[in-house]
Amino acid sequence: MSSCLLCGESVNGRLGWRPFFLLEAPPSICGACRRQFEPIIGERCRACSRPLAALDPAFIREDRCLDCCRWEEDSFYKGVLAGNYSLYTYNEAMKDFIARFKYRGDYILAQVFAGEIKKAAKQLPHDVAVAIPLSQERLMERGFNQAEALAQAAGLDIEDVLQRVHGEKQSKKSRSERLEAANVFGVKEKSSICHKKVLIIDDIYTTGSTLRQAAYLLKQAGAAEVRALTLARGQGT
Amino acid sequence: MMVFPPASFLSGRLLLEEEIPFPLPDSPAIQKLPGLSKRNSRLYCERCGNNEKERFALFPCARCQTECLYCRHCLMMGRISGCSRLVYWTGAEPPYEGEGILHWKGSLSEGQERASQAVTQAIRENGEQLIWAVCGAGKTEVLFRGIEAALLANKRVCIATPRTDVVLELAPRLQHVFPGTKVAALYGGSPDRHLYSQLVVSTTHQLLRFFQAFDVMIVDEVDAFPYSCDPSLQFAVQKARKPDAALIYLTATPNERWQKDCLHGKKAFVKIPARFHRQPLPVPQFSWIGNWKRAVKKGRLPASITSWAARRLQVNKQSLLFFPHIEWMQQALPLFQQLDSSIAAVHAGDPERKAKVAFMRDQKIPLLLSTTILERGVTFPNIDVAVIGTEDEVFTESALVQIAGRAGRSADFPDGEVRFFHYGKTRAAVKAIAHIRQMNKEGLEKGWLDR
Ligand SMILES: [Zn+2]
Ligand SMILES: [Zn+2]
Ligand SMILES: [Zn+2]
Ligand SMILES: [Zn+2]
Numbered sequence: 137m138s139s140c141l142l143c144g145e146s147v148n149g150r151l152g153w154r155p156f157f158l159l160e161a162p163p164s165i166c167g168a169c170r171r172q173f174e175p176i177i178g179e180r181c182r183a184c185s186r187p188l189a190a191l192d193p194a195f196i197r198e199d200r201c202l203d204c205c206r207w208e209e210d211s212f213y214k215g216v217l218a219g220n221y222s223l224y225t226y227n228e229a230m231k232d233f234i235a236r237f238k239y240r241g242d243y244i245l246a247q248v249f250a251g252e253i254k255k256a257a258k259q260l261p262h263d264v265a266v267a268i269p270l271s272q273e274r275l276m277e278r279g280f281n282q283a284e285a286l287a288q289a290a291g292l293d294i295e296d297v298l299q300r301v302h303g304e305k306q307s308k309k310s311r312s313e314r315l316e317a318a319n320v321f322g323v324k325e326k327s328s329i330c331h332k333k334v335l336i337i338d339d340i341y342t343t344g345s346t347l348r349q350a351a352y353l354l355k356q357a358g359a360a361e362v363r364a365l366t367l368a369r370g371q372g373t
Numbered sequence: 374m375m376v377f378p379p380a381s382f383l384s385g386r387l388l389l390e391e392e393i394p395f396p397l398p399d400s401p402a403i404q405k406l407p408g409l410s411k412r413n414s415r416l417y418c419e420r421c422g423n424n425e426k427e428r429f430a431l432f433p434c435a436r437c438q439t440e441c442l443y444c445r446h447c448l449m450m451g452r453i454s455g456c457s458r459l460v461y462w463t464g465a466e467p468p469y470e471g472e473g474i475l476h477w478k479g480s481l482s483e484g485q486e487r488a489s490q491a492v493t494q495a496i497r498e499n500g501e502q503l504i505w506a507v508c509g510a511g512k513t514e515v516l517f518r519g520i521e522a523a524l525l526a527n528k529r530v531c532i533a534t535p536r537t538d539v540v541l542e543l544a545p546r547l548q549h550v551f552p553g554t555k556v557a558a559l560y561g562g563s564p565d566r567h568l569y570s571q572l573v574v575s576t577t578h579q580l581l582r583f584f585q586a587f588d589v590m591i592v593d594e595v596d597a598f599p600y601s602c603d604p605s606l607q608f609a610v611q612k613a614r615k616p617d618a619a620l621i622y623l624t625a626t627p628n629e630r631w632q633k634d635c636l637h638g639k640k641a642f643v644k645i646p647a648r649f650h651r652q653p654l655p656v657p658q659f660s661w662i663g664n665w666k667r668a669v670k671k672g673r674l675p676a677s678i679t680s681w682a683a684r685r686l687q688v689n690k691q692s693l694l695f696f697p698h699i700e701w702m703q704q705a706l707p708l709f710q711q712l713d714s715s716i717a718a719v720h721a722g723d724p725e726r727k728a729k730v731a732f733m734r735d736q737k738i739p740l741l742l743s744t745t746i747l748e749r750g751v752t753f754p755n756i757d758v759a760v761i762g763t764e765d766e767v768f769t770e771s772a773l774v775q776i777a778g779r780a781g782r783s784a785d786f787p788d789g790e791v792r793f794f795h796y797g798k799t800r801a802a803v804k805a806i807a808h809i810r811q812m813n814k815e816g817l818e819k820g821w822l823d824r
Contacts (some may be wrong), residue, residue, distance in 0.1 A: 139427060168700070228724070241452040242445060243432030275435045279454065285432075 138168035142233070159306075163247050172229035176222055176369060183207075184344055185222035197219060207344065217351040220341050220359050221260060222369035223252055229366045234339055238282040246282075246289035249367055251291035260363055262335035264328060265292045268350055269321070271300045286367060287337040294337070297325045297346045297357075298350055321350050323357040330358035333366055343372035376653075379403065381569035383462035385586025387420065387612075389451050390458050394567070402464030408457030409442055419459055421581050422449035422608035446605060447581060449561070463680030464714070466529075469571045472553030473524025475517050484645035484821055485515050491643045492519035492621055496528070496589050501620045503635065506645035507654055507812050508625050508778025513543065514589060517550060519621070524554060524571060528588035528800060531573045533580055535594060537561065538751065543593075544574045577606040583613035591621040594749060625778060626692075626710030626771035651823045652787035654809050655780045657773070658758075659802070662794045665762060669701060672683055674708045678761065678794055682740060685757055686713050691733070692740050692757040693747065695776055702742050705761070709742065718742035748775045753816040755786035759781070763795035763802050773805035 137148050142165045159332035179188040181196075188196055195202040207213050224230050237245040257265070267283035275281060287294050302320045324327075334354050336347055341364065351362040379398060389408065390397075397403055410417050415424045423429070423446035434441030437456035444453045453459075481489055488504045495502035496519045506512045516532070523530045530577055532547075534540060537560040544558035557570035559579040566579075573587070592610055614620070627635065627642075634640040648654065662668075662675040674682075685692045694709075696702035700719045709716045717738050719729045730751060732738045741747075745767055756778045760768060768776075773793070780789025816822040 236448070240448050241432070241443070242430075242448055243443070244430035244445070279434050279436055279441070279452070280432050281435075344457075 138163060139210070140164070140169055141248060142166075142169040147262045163244060165248055169229075172227075173233070174225045174227045174230075174282055176225055182219070183217075184220045184341060185355060185366075187225060187369070207348065213352065214347050216355055216362065217344070217348050218363045220344065220347060220364040220366060220369075221256060222341055222366045223249065223256060224368045226340060226342075226368040226370040233298045234282075234368065236286075238278070238339060241279055243280055243285055246285040249286070249372045250252070250289035250291070253286055253365065253367065253373050254292070256365055257290060257292055257335060257337075260365055261333055262363065263332040264297075265337055266297050266350075266354070267294050268336060268338045271303045273303060283338045286339060292300045292335075292337065295325070295328050297323055297329055298353070299324050319349075319353075321353050323353050326357045328353055331360050333363070334359045335363050338364065338366045340370050341366040341370045351357075378467075380462065380464055381467040382462065382567060384464070384466050384569065385462070386612075387459050387461050387584035388573065388582060389420075389453065390460055392451060393460060397460065400464070402462055403460060404463055405460050407453050407455075407457045408453035408459050409444065416442065418444040418447060418453060418468055420444070420450070420453055420610070421523055421605045421709075423447065423605060450581060467569055469524070469527050469529075471524070471555065471571055472544070472554060473521055473551065473571070475521040475550055476552055477514075477517055477550040480512060481514060482511065482645075482647070482649055482651075482821065484647055484819070485511055485649070488512075488515040488643045488645055489518050491641070492516060493522050495519070495621060495641070496523050497526075498619050499588075499619045501622075501641060502622070503622045503627065503631065503640055503642035504645070505624060505627055505635070505642050507648060507816075508775060509648035509650070509654075510625075510645040511594075511649040512544060512623050512645070515623075516621070518587075520547070520551070520572065522587045523619075529571050529573075529586060529590070530589040531575060531580070531583075531587040531613065532591040532593060533575050533577045533613075534592075534604065535577050536749070537576055539593065539749075540574050540576055575811060578607055580609035580613040581605070583609075585613070585615045587614045587618055589619045589621070591623065592726060593623045595622045595624045595627070625776045627769065635746045642663055644815065646812040646814075647817065647821035648782075648787075650784035650787055651812050651821060652781065652784070653816065653822055654824070655777060655789050655791045655811040656809050656813070657777050657791040657793045657802075659763075659798060660792055660794045662761075662796060664796055665794070666796075669705050669708065672708065674705065675794070678759075679712070681759060681792060681794075682712055686739055689739070691738075691755065692759065693733075693737060693753070693755065693779055694740065694742050695748065695758070695760045695768075696742060696744055697762045697767045699744050701762065702744060706742060708739065713739055716740045716742070719747065720744045721746045745772055745776075745781070748772055752779070752782050754783035755789070756780060757790040757792075759792040759794060759808065761794050763793040764797040764799050768799070768801060770801045770804045770808060772806055773802055777805065777809060 140147050141163050145166050147166050154171050181201040181204055182199045186201045190297050197205050236242045267287050270281045284294055298321050301322045334348055347364045383430040408419055415426045416429055423444050428446040430445055431440050431442055440457045491502050520530055540558050540560045544556050554572050555570050557565040557568045557573045559575035614699050635642045660677050662677055665675050668675050702718050706718045717729055719726050733741050777791045780791050781787045
């Protein structure tokens with residue numbers, strides 16, 4: 137018998153019958169917990185996966201959100217990120233999930249969405265997958281890198297090409313300050329990404345600036361195309 | 374940052390190295406032990422006592438560079454992994470510099486008086502005592518003199534309760550009557566968490582951070598969820614008290630085993646069967662509602678529920694309706710709102726929980742739907758109470774007695790109505806009603822009820 141990774145309820149009881157050859161089922165969550173998450177369905181911003189239905193029409197330009205249009209008007213970041221694909225909205229349940237997984241360090245939760253991340257990665261053409269790295273200090277604090285954990289659980293081979301040059305303490309900065317802090321990352325290993333399509337894995341897309349900083353450097357280092365796959369699409373500004 | 378003298382910070386605690394906000398001095402009084410160990414060839418968490426294989430997991434640990442184990446059970450208090458160490462203090466306890474005199478002018482009912490004496494005696498003799506008091510008996514006041522006796526004897530006292538709400542309510546009341554002692558209130562995220570205090574009010578959960586700290590351990594609502602279901606919280610109580618500490622249990626509804634032990638004289642207990650206001654407890658009535666889930670699915674409420682609710686809306690009597698599960702409550706909410714759009718629902722994870730309870734208190738909500746989270750602690754002066762789906766297994770005898778105990782709390786309005794709407798009478802519900810009747814009978818026999 138296995139228990140829901142989130143609420144501890146017996147999963148077998150709720151799922152009912154399971155084929156006998158699947159005796160050791162992978163750890164997972166129960167139906168009631170799963171229903172708390174909100175998959176992004178319906179129309180979404182072509183560039184960043186933001187659900188368009190809930191967005192004020194004043195912030196939509198055809199099939200993209202205004203934020204993405206602004207990114208593309210930026211001479212520095214124009215064309216850097218071919219797109220971000222997110223699986224879920226950043227609702228209360230996802231907020232709690234990410235807090236428990238990333239900040240409390242409940243590593244096993246990487247399993248919960250592994251199947252979906254794996255499936256989505258297959259749909260996004262790429263030669264190399266990379267994870268947004270943590271600073272050494274943050275890595276020691278948390279014990280693991282959440283982006284890497286998600287990718288590994290999904291069976292993706294992560295190339296260790298990026299490294300953090302500066303720490304993460306940028307969330308309090310304004311958008312423009314973040315844009316300027318372009319050299320947060322460095323590229324360790326150019327050869328593995330040169331002329332390749334790169335897929336960046338991360339837990340959440342909020343403003344998109346972290347991903348674009350990484351994408352910018354990857355392109356500089358010779359990547360043919362850079363896309364992102366993120367578990368959740370946050371409400372960025 | 375404040376510098377904490379190690380003795381007052383560490384004494385009586387068991388903390389992760391990374392929880393200690395100052396560099397640890399080299400001292401023989403400071404000892405460390407591994408966070409996870411093996412006991413009886415089972416993996417064992419030294420903080421929460423978890424030894425179930427399923428509640429541990431592996432992760433590639435950046436700190437020790439191995440596949441490291443961690444305890445999922447007490448994760449929310451900061452991850453304990455195979456490479457974690459817990460720090461404890463073996464030196465002298467910090468001296469108590471407060472003044473433990475009780476400043477309280479209230480009086481006790483006869484029942485409270487007896488219980489108070491029993492508590493004081495147990496504290497003096499490091500004994501064990503169960504106080505079995507109905508909801509509204511005034512059990513906090515019963516503790517006052519015993520706590521005073523403990524503080525005057527330089528004993529360290531802890532009151533543990535399963536719920537943060539209760540900590541928040543209890544700590545200021547104790548602070549008020551013990552102005553010479555700084556009361557520490559401990560719950561997840563509490564600002565007092567580093568404070569050394571002679572008088573601590575804590576959630577049972579936070580006790581996991583203590584080790585043989587208290588001379589007196591008072592456990593409030595022993596029967597309450599999640600305490601009764603979670604062995605690690607009982608473990609926490611045992612771990613936080615000194616081996617010879619006095620143990621006081623407070624409850625309105627001891628579990629079956631304890632009730633039996635009391636009956637057979639195996640457990641020292643004092644019963645307070647009457648409320649402080651000397652009026653009997655409202656006795657719940659059954660109402661059969663058939664397959665109410667099917668009705669709700671079809672978008673209607675059973676007629677007897679509708680008329681019960683409508684009558685109360687009509688005469689402006691506030692009411693509280695308990696549902697077994699959040700899903701059913703949410704499905705039923707719009708059906709209730711057809712009666713009155715200001716009807717609301719509240720559940721444990723509700724971000725607006727506090728606001729809704731406050732609205733209820735200000736009488737801005739005529740009828741509040743709730744999961745079992747409001748079954749204890751929260752008191753509204755003049756309400757009727759109903760349970761929808763009393764047959765559900767979440768409604769244990771103890772939960773139902775507590776729910777019924779929400780009604781008729783104030784001396785001005787001692788007559789609340791309690792209704793158990795059901796699709797089948799359970800043993801638990803029948804026992805809950807018998808329990809309440811028995812208490813009223815005993816209250817009457819003792820002459821502690823005015824009618
Ligand atoms: Zn679950
Ligand atoms: Zn967009
Ligand atoms: Zn480790
Ligand atoms: Zn543990």
